[in-house]
Amino acid sequence: MPPQEEYSTGSRSFWSWLATSKVYQSVSASLLGTKKRRLVLLAAVPIIWAIVANLGPLFKMLDISFYDAYPLSKGREATYTIAAWREFFVTPVYYIPFFRTLIFSGILTFATLVLVYPVAYFLARHVPKSRQMLFLLLVLIPFWVGEIIRTYAIMILLGNNGAINIALKFLGIIDRPIPFMYTSFSLGIGIVYLVSLYMLLPLYSALEKIPTNMNEAAADLGAGPWRRFWRITLPLSKDGIASGCVLVFLIATGFYATPVILGGPSSTMFAESIANTFNVAADRWPTGAAFSSIMLITTLTLAAVFLKIMGRRGKGYL
Template sequence: MTLSNTRPASGPADRPGFWGRLSGSGPYAALTDVLLASPRRQFAILLIVPVIWVLLTHLGPILQMINVSLLTNYPPGPNNVPTYTLEHYGKFFTDSIFIQPFLRTLIFSSVLTLTTLIIIYPVAYFLARHVRRDRQMMFLMLLLIPFWVGEIVRIFAMMILLGNNGALNLALQWLGLTERPIPFMYTGFSLSAGIIYLTALYMLMPLYSALEKIPPSLFEAAADLGAGPWTRFRRITLPLSLEGVSSGCTLVFLISTGVYATPVLLGGPSTTLFSEVIAGFFHVAGDQWPVGAAFAVIMLVTALLLTGAFTKLMAHLAGRVKQ
């Protein structure tokens, strides 16, 4: 019996992977062998692009804004070299005219976040617990359709809805509830409705994700033990969805504190938010840009501190529930 000297054809399992083909023969074989010598180096190479992206598009602008806030003037001129100072931060604390819109923004964002949670939680609960799994994605896509268009388009849609000749006023007059149009526009109501409409998705997705993960067996066991609907919600649904509540509230609060186009188009003189004050410094001469940057840093740091404290509180409550 003779043995064949021919090599059997290699199957899919014998074919080299991506890293193996990359480190094969060629002019760069030695370099790739060094770079890809271990899984840790492979992971580091894959991590380079997203890290650079985050540094350039997220962290970089924030650092530049902090740098501008510390300059005496910006942009620098040939005969006007800027120096570093803290006087722009002191202007916020010494001039009381800026405190009112700052506090209004924090209070307004907090109340708006709670309102959005109350409105969206039943929607997320219905979608996660009462819609068949094979239809959940379809309903979710229907809810996401309005968010496929830009923010400005959605704001103008809200203006058309709430205007004196808008759909809401026409419906109220047709039902005989009012004789003349109600001035919804340029009030706290129109501003609140616009921001809730813009931020609803950021509350819906975390809540839906958290509620959808709750095992149905927990509700069945609680019902067998005699727990009613309210007891099951209070003892099971709400505690196990705290992570979604925390994520959704954090996103909505941060967006509400920094939103600009919505208060400009839907708000009025009595609803001026701090983002409009910040933008005002960038709409005038360049020597006011450091003041606007300083105010932006103050709002950013305050919002991050508040959301950090809120997240820690919710994490503590969620930890107690799991215990």
């Protein structure tokens, strides 16, 4: 529409130069000319990324799980088979760690909820608004440190010459160290240590949103403290509980290094079973792929069922 203007000569800012350069104008007009083109340009990269980088690996994994062998030696074609999937269901060495992982993660999720709920409640309802950030930061900082370092820190705490054993010995409760390490106990302590943040944040934000006058109104109507908690606070923080539990459960099932370091032979997790199929140089990738697929499908289904039970619709996960 604007008439073709003659631009006067003289130094211009970069943007001025860009906006009036013939090349840019024609590129802009052809790429951004219509609403549809703008949407395509905006959507292309994220959608291609989501499909190629997020969905691609999962579908490829599912695909490989039906191969008879992978990686393939040169010139060899794969044939499709369900052997890798069958292997899971007939081998106790595989399905026992699988169910152990699910049950263990479930128990830990519940334990984390019970531990963290009072913390979140205290933060959201009893700390003055102006100081909440400070109190929250105090518990956030340890979570910024990586999985390996924090797992190592737990090792130091629970070792035979670790702080707890030394303290107990000093108090005269025990004479020889309790072997905490390499048991389900040490693993549980470690995983709760790693995941509690993912419970704390959703709970905190759910509890923080409950208006204070809600409780006051209930108190006014004669509801005692416990009744108020069961009838008002707990139902209103349901969304936070649901998100927190799902996140913690999914993350807990996915740990590999922590069980290897803190766990023992009786607490082998499924992640180790999966990893072992890749560690050896044999063509066991389809088995690993099948195991991962089984775990993915199971955990996501359990999470979805749990969210459904908790009355959350499937919109978003957080």
